[in-house]
Amino acid sequence: MPRENVSATLSVAAPAAKVFAVLADPTTHPTIDGTGWVQEPVDRAPLTAVGQTFRVDMHHAAHPDGDYRVVNEVRAFTANRTIGWATGYEKDDGEVEFGGWTWRYDLAPTSRTGTDVTLTYDWSAVPQHVRDRGITFPPFGPDHLINSLRHLAGIAA
Template identity: 60%
Template structure:
Protein backbone atom coordinates (compact mmCIF):
# COMPACT_ATOMS: atom_id res chain seq x y z
CA UNK A 1 0.00 0.00 0.00
CA UNK A 2 1.45 3.39 -0.94
CA UNK A 3 2.56 5.90 1.62
CA UNK A 4 3.87 9.32 0.73
CA UNK A 5 7.23 8.06 -0.54
CA UNK A 6 7.11 4.25 -0.66
CA UNK A 7 5.03 1.50 -2.16
CA UNK A 8 5.33 -2.24 -1.68
CA UNK A 9 3.77 -5.60 -2.51
CA UNK A 10 4.15 -9.07 -1.02
CA UNK A 11 3.74 -12.50 -2.59
CA UNK A 12 4.16 -16.03 -1.27
CA UNK A 13 6.55 -17.81 -3.64
CA UNK A 14 6.55 -21.63 -3.88
CA UNK A 15 10.35 -21.85 -3.65
CA UNK A 16 12.99 -21.87 -0.95
CA UNK A 17 14.38 -18.49 0.09
CA UNK A 18 17.87 -19.47 -1.12
CA UNK A 19 16.48 -20.15 -4.61
CA UNK A 20 14.51 -16.88 -4.74
CA UNK A 21 17.56 -14.96 -3.52
CA UNK A 22 19.76 -16.64 -6.15
CA UNK A 23 17.41 -15.42 -8.90
CA UNK A 24 17.63 -11.88 -7.54
CA UNK A 25 21.44 -12.12 -7.45
CA UNK A 26 21.59 -12.90 -11.16
CA UNK A 27 21.52 -9.58 -13.06
CA UNK A 28 20.57 -11.55 -16.17
CA UNK A 29 17.11 -12.22 -14.71
CA UNK A 30 16.25 -8.60 -13.94
CA UNK A 31 14.69 -7.80 -17.33
CA UNK A 32 12.31 -10.76 -16.96
CA UNK A 33 11.49 -9.84 -13.35
CA UNK A 34 10.78 -6.19 -14.23
CA UNK A 35 8.28 -6.87 -16.98
CA UNK A 36 7.83 -3.24 -18.11
CA UNK A 37 10.25 -3.43 -21.02
CA UNK A 38 12.36 -0.70 -19.42
CA UNK A 39 15.08 -3.09 -18.20
CA UNK A 40 16.61 -4.48 -21.39
CA UNK A 41 19.68 -6.50 -20.41
CA UNK A 42 22.44 -6.85 -17.87
CA UNK A 43 25.70 -5.21 -18.87
CA UNK A 44 27.59 -6.81 -15.98
CA UNK A 45 27.19 -10.58 -15.81
CA UNK A 46 28.80 -11.23 -12.41
CA UNK A 47 26.43 -12.45 -9.69
CA UNK A 48 25.53 -9.91 -7.03
CA UNK A 49 27.41 -10.84 -3.87
CA UNK A 50 28.25 -7.87 -1.64
CA UNK A 51 27.07 -4.45 -0.49
CA UNK A 52 28.74 -1.68 -2.47
CA UNK A 53 28.86 -3.74 -5.67
CA UNK A 54 27.85 -1.88 -8.83
CA UNK A 55 25.98 -3.60 -11.63
CA UNK A 56 24.92 -1.92 -14.85
CA UNK A 57 21.77 -2.49 -16.86
CA UNK A 58 20.81 -1.42 -20.37
CA UNK A 59 17.48 0.36 -20.25
CA UNK A 60 14.86 1.80 -22.58
CA UNK A 61 12.13 4.30 -21.83
CA UNK A 62 10.24 6.25 -24.46
CA UNK A 63 10.22 9.36 -22.26
CA UNK A 64 13.99 9.27 -21.62
CA UNK A 65 15.86 11.89 -23.70
CA UNK A 66 18.00 9.17 -25.32
CA UNK A 67 15.42 6.36 -25.35
CA UNK A 68 18.16 3.80 -24.75
CA UNK A 69 20.36 4.46 -21.74
CA UNK A 70 22.29 2.69 -19.01
CA UNK A 71 21.92 2.69 -15.23
CA UNK A 72 24.59 1.88 -12.67
CA UNK A 73 22.92 0.21 -9.68
CA UNK A 74 24.76 0.01 -6.39
CA UNK A 75 23.90 -2.63 -3.81
CA UNK A 76 23.03 -0.88 -0.55
CA UNK A 77 22.05 -3.98 1.42
CA UNK A 78 23.07 -7.57 0.91
CA UNK A 79 22.04 -10.10 3.57
CA UNK A 80 21.52 -13.55 2.00
CA UNK A 81 18.89 -14.92 1.81
CA UNK A 82 16.91 -12.19 3.56
CA UNK A 83 17.51 -8.78 1.99
CA UNK A 84 18.88 -7.29 -1.19
CA UNK A 85 18.47 -3.61 -2.06
CA UNK A 86 20.00 -1.29 -4.62
CA UNK A 87 19.82 2.29 -5.75
CA UNK A 88 19.93 3.10 -9.46
CA UNK A 89 22.13 5.88 -10.71
CA UNK A 90 24.27 7.07 -13.56
CA UNK A 91 27.95 6.75 -14.17
CA UNK A 92 29.73 9.94 -15.21
CA UNK A 93 32.51 9.99 -17.80
CA UNK A 94 35.08 10.17 -14.97
CA UNK A 95 33.68 6.95 -13.41
CA UNK A 96 31.93 8.65 -10.49
CA UNK A 97 28.38 7.58 -9.69
CA UNK A 98 25.35 9.80 -9.07
CA UNK A 99 22.15 8.47 -7.59
CA UNK A 100 18.63 9.85 -7.87
CA UNK A 101 17.49 8.80 -4.40
CA UNK A 102 15.19 5.86 -5.13
CA UNK A 103 15.75 2.31 -3.88
CA UNK A 104 14.53 -1.14 -4.90
CA UNK A 105 14.41 -3.56 -1.96
CA UNK A 106 13.45 -7.22 -1.64
CA UNK A 107 12.84 -8.73 1.80
CA UNK A 108 12.46 -12.51 2.01
CA UNK A 109 10.94 -14.42 4.93
CA UNK A 110 11.01 -18.21 5.15
CA UNK A 111 7.56 -19.62 5.85
CA UNK A 112 8.38 -23.24 4.97
CA UNK A 113 10.98 -25.40 3.23
CA UNK A 114 9.66 -24.34 -0.17
CA UNK A 115 7.63 -21.25 0.69
CA UNK A 116 8.99 -17.75 0.93
CA UNK A 117 7.17 -14.47 1.52
CA UNK A 118 8.80 -11.86 -0.71
CA UNK A 119 8.15 -8.17 -0.21
CA UNK A 120 9.25 -5.76 -2.92
CA UNK A 121 9.49 -2.12 -1.86
CA UNK A 122 10.13 0.92 -4.02
CA UNK A 123 11.25 3.88 -1.88
CA UNK A 124 11.70 7.35 -3.34
CA UNK A 125 11.90 9.25 -0.03
CA UNK A 126 15.45 10.46 -0.71
CA UNK A 127 14.70 11.90 -4.16
CA UNK A 128 15.60 15.60 -4.14
CA UNK A 129 13.15 18.27 -5.26
CA UNK A 130 15.25 19.06 -8.37
CA UNK A 131 14.51 15.55 -9.68
CA UNK A 132 10.88 15.51 -8.50
CA UNK A 133 10.33 18.59 -10.67
CA UNK A 134 10.64 16.53 -13.86
CA UNK A 135 10.00 12.90 -12.80
CA UNK A 136 6.74 11.54 -11.43
CA UNK A 137 7.01 9.09 -8.52
CA UNK A 138 6.40 6.28 -8.63
CA UNK A 139 7.12 6.13 -12.37
CA UNK A 140 4.97 3.01 -12.90
CA UNK A 141 1.38 1.92 -12.43
CA UNK A 142 -0.11 0.46 -9.25
CA UNK A 143 0.18 -3.18 -10.41
CA UNK A 144 3.87 -3.06 -11.32
CA UNK A 145 5.29 -4.40 -8.04
CA UNK A 146 2.82 -7.29 -7.83
CA UNK A 147 3.52 -8.18 -11.48
CA UNK A 148 7.27 -8.12 -10.84
CA UNK A 149 6.84 -10.49 -7.90
CA UNK A 150 4.82 -12.88 -10.07
CA UNK A 151 7.63 -12.84 -12.65
CA UNK A 152 10.17 -13.51 -9.90
CA UNK A 153 8.09 -16.43 -8.65
CA UNK A 154 7.92 -17.94 -12.14
CA UNK A 155 11.72 -17.79 -12.45
CA UNK A 156 12.28 -19.18 -8.96
CA UNK A 157 10.20 -22.31 -9.50
CA UNK A 158 11.80 -23.29 -12.82
Protein backbone atom coordinates (compact mmCIF):
# COMPACT_ATOMS: atom_id res chain seq x y z
CA MET A 1 0.00 0.00 0.00
CA PRO A 2 1.47 3.41 -0.94
CA ARG A 3 2.37 5.85 1.80
CA GLU A 4 -0.31 8.50 2.24
CA ASN A 5 1.38 10.94 4.60
CA VAL A 6 4.49 13.07 4.75
CA SER A 7 6.30 14.35 7.83
CA ALA A 8 9.17 16.64 8.72
CA THR A 9 10.87 17.28 12.05
CA LEU A 10 12.80 20.33 13.22
CA SER A 11 14.46 21.18 16.53
CA VAL A 12 13.06 24.48 17.76
CA ALA A 13 14.90 26.64 20.29
CA ALA A 14 11.82 27.28 22.41
CA PRO A 15 10.03 25.41 25.19
CA ALA A 16 7.13 23.16 24.18
CA ALA A 17 4.59 25.41 25.92
CA LYS A 18 5.68 28.39 23.80
CA VAL A 19 5.62 26.37 20.56
CA PHE A 20 2.20 24.97 21.42
CA ALA A 21 0.82 28.45 22.19
CA VAL A 22 1.89 29.62 18.73
CA LEU A 23 0.21 26.62 17.07
CA ALA A 24 -2.98 27.06 19.12
CA ASP A 25 -3.28 30.67 17.94
CA PRO A 26 -5.03 30.82 14.54
CA THR A 27 -3.71 34.36 13.98
CA THR A 28 -0.19 32.94 13.56
CA HIS A 29 -1.15 30.40 10.88
CA PRO A 30 -0.65 32.71 7.87
CA THR A 31 2.91 33.38 9.03
CA ILE A 32 3.64 29.71 9.76
CA ASP A 33 2.30 28.49 6.40
CA GLY A 34 5.07 27.47 4.01
CA THR A 35 2.94 27.75 0.84
CA GLY A 36 1.53 31.26 1.14
CA TRP A 37 -2.00 29.90 0.69
CA VAL A 38 -3.21 30.71 4.22
CA GLN A 39 -4.42 34.31 4.21
CA GLU A 40 -6.37 35.37 7.32
CA PRO A 41 -8.08 33.58 10.17
CA VAL A 42 -11.79 34.26 10.35
CA ASP A 43 -12.06 32.72 13.82
CA ARG A 44 -9.31 34.19 16.00
CA ALA A 45 -9.96 32.51 19.37
CA PRO A 46 -7.17 30.23 20.63
CA LEU A 47 -7.64 26.53 20.03
CA THR A 48 -8.47 24.78 23.29
CA ALA A 49 -10.11 21.39 22.68
CA VAL A 50 -10.94 18.58 20.30
CA GLY A 51 -14.08 19.41 18.32
CA GLN A 52 -13.43 23.15 18.13
CA THR A 53 -13.67 24.60 14.63
CA PHE A 54 -11.87 27.56 13.12
CA ARG A 55 -12.23 29.10 9.69
CA VAL A 56 -9.41 30.49 7.60
CA ASP A 57 -9.43 32.49 4.37
CA MET A 58 -7.18 30.98 1.70
CA HIS A 59 -5.85 31.77 -1.77
CA HIS A 60 -4.58 29.36 -4.38
CA ALA A 61 -4.19 30.26 -8.05
CA ALA A 62 -5.26 26.75 -9.13
CA HIS A 63 -8.44 26.78 -7.00
CA PRO A 64 -11.57 27.39 -9.12
CA ASP A 65 -12.42 30.50 -7.07
CA GLY A 66 -8.84 31.65 -6.30
CA ASP A 67 -9.95 32.92 -2.90
CA TYR A 68 -11.85 30.51 -0.70
CA ARG A 69 -12.50 29.64 2.94
CA VAL A 70 -11.77 26.43 4.80
CA VAL A 71 -13.19 25.08 8.02
CA ASN A 72 -10.77 23.24 10.29
CA GLU A 73 -11.88 20.96 13.11
CA VAL A 74 -9.45 20.19 15.92
CA ARG A 75 -9.00 16.41 16.01
CA ALA A 76 -5.98 16.08 18.33
CA PHE A 77 -5.29 18.22 21.37
CA THR A 78 -2.98 17.46 24.25
CA ALA A 79 -1.63 20.68 25.71
CA ASN A 80 2.05 21.25 24.98
CA ARG A 81 2.32 17.88 23.15
CA THR A 82 -0.04 17.44 20.19
CA ILE A 83 -2.37 19.56 18.11
CA GLY A 84 -3.98 18.67 14.81
CA TRP A 85 -6.97 19.37 12.63
CA ALA A 86 -8.94 18.15 9.64
CA THR A 87 -9.69 20.57 6.83
CA GLY A 88 -13.00 20.93 5.04
CA TYR A 89 -15.43 23.47 3.69
CA GLU A 90 -18.90 24.69 4.50
CA LYS A 91 -21.51 23.59 1.97
CA ASP A 92 -24.46 25.74 0.88
CA ASP A 93 -26.67 24.06 3.48
CA GLY A 94 -24.29 25.02 6.31
CA GLU A 95 -22.95 21.49 6.83
CA VAL A 96 -19.19 21.03 6.85
CA GLU A 97 -17.66 18.42 4.57
CA PHE A 98 -14.13 17.33 5.35
CA GLY A 99 -11.80 16.33 2.54
CA GLY A 100 -10.03 13.52 4.37
CA TRP A 101 -6.68 15.20 5.04
CA THR A 102 -5.26 16.28 8.38
CA TRP A 103 -2.45 18.40 9.75
CA ARG A 104 -0.78 17.33 12.99
CA TYR A 105 2.04 18.75 15.10
CA ASP A 106 3.74 16.53 17.68
CA LEU A 107 6.00 18.24 20.20
CA ALA A 108 8.79 16.44 22.09
CA PRO A 109 10.65 18.57 24.63
CA THR A 110 14.40 18.08 24.41
CA SER A 111 15.25 20.45 27.28
CA ARG A 112 13.65 23.32 29.19
CA THR A 113 14.30 25.54 26.18
CA GLY A 114 14.14 23.16 23.22
CA THR A 115 11.50 21.13 21.42
CA ASP A 116 11.54 18.72 18.50
CA VAL A 117 8.46 19.44 16.40
CA THR A 118 7.13 16.95 13.86
CA LEU A 119 4.59 18.17 11.31
CA THR A 120 2.59 15.49 9.52
CA TYR A 121 0.22 15.92 6.59
CA ASP A 122 -1.97 12.82 6.16
CA TRP A 123 -4.32 12.22 3.24
CA SER A 124 -5.09 8.55 3.89
CA ALA A 125 -8.79 9.25 4.57
CA VAL A 126 -9.44 11.15 1.32
CA PRO A 127 -12.47 9.47 -0.29
CA GLN A 128 -12.33 8.28 -3.88
CA HIS A 129 -14.76 10.93 -5.15
CA VAL A 130 -12.34 13.65 -3.98
CA ARG A 131 -9.35 11.84 -5.52
CA ASP A 132 -11.32 11.60 -8.77
CA ARG A 133 -11.31 15.40 -9.03
CA GLY A 134 -7.65 15.16 -10.03
CA ILE A 135 -6.19 16.67 -6.86
CA THR A 136 -2.59 15.58 -6.38
CA PHE A 137 -1.53 14.55 -2.88
CA PRO A 138 0.27 16.14 -1.29
CA PRO A 139 -0.82 19.34 -3.03
CA PHE A 140 2.43 21.16 -2.23
CA GLY A 141 6.12 20.77 -2.93
CA PRO A 142 8.59 18.79 -0.83
CA ASP A 143 9.92 21.88 0.99
CA HIS A 144 6.55 22.97 2.36
CA LEU A 145 6.63 21.11 5.68
CA ILE A 146 10.18 22.10 6.62
CA ASN A 147 9.51 25.72 5.54
CA SER A 148 6.46 25.78 7.80
CA LEU A 149 8.49 24.41 10.71
CA ARG A 150 11.19 27.04 10.13
CA HIS A 151 8.52 29.77 10.18
CA LEU A 152 7.12 28.27 13.40
CA ALA A 153 10.60 28.23 14.94
CA GLY A 154 11.09 31.90 14.07
CA ILE A 155 7.83 32.91 15.74
CA ALA A 156 8.34 30.74 18.83
CA ALA A 157 11.97 31.73 19.46
